[in-house]
Each structure stands twice: as structure tokens, then as C-alpha cells.
Amino acid sequence: MLDRLYLPMLTLLAGAAIALAMVWPQGLGDRSPAPFGSIPVQRTPAMQAAMKAEAAAAELHVSQTRDQVRALQSQALAPEQ
DSSP states (O other): OOHHHHHHHHHHHHHHHHHHHHHSOOOSSSOOOTTSOOOOGGGSHHHHHHHHHHHHHHHHHHHHHHHHHHHHHHHHHSOOO
16 A cells, blocks of 8 residues: 555544544543543442452452361371371
């Protein structure tokens, strides 16, 4: 393709991508500027509660696994007779 056609089209596509990025709804991160966007999904009370419950369950699982490993190690080092 000729450069005199390719580069202006590339410039228009870049400008369109920037314009789309300015008005497209935000993802899960922070809120978009004033006229756009809504409350991010991760900041809703239901999602916050679900994330806290998931973190607590993961912490419980890790602590139970560590306790089981410690019990197995103590049995391997000093087996009961």
C-alpha cells in the first residue's frame, strides 16, 4: 500500500482508538472520569463481601494445610509406638 494512503489511515485509526478509549466503559479498575463510567464492579458491597469471604476461606485452607504438614512431619521425626 502506498505510504501516502497508509499513514493517514493509520493516523485516523489511532485517533479512533484513542476516542473509543475515552468513552468505553471502564473495566474492573478505578472509576472513569465524571461524565462516563459507573461504580466499578469490585467496589460494590456484594463483591466486597464475596472477596472477603473468599480470602477468609483461602486463609483457613492454608492454615489447615500447614497444620496437616506439621503433623505429618512430627510423625515422621518421632513416630509414636
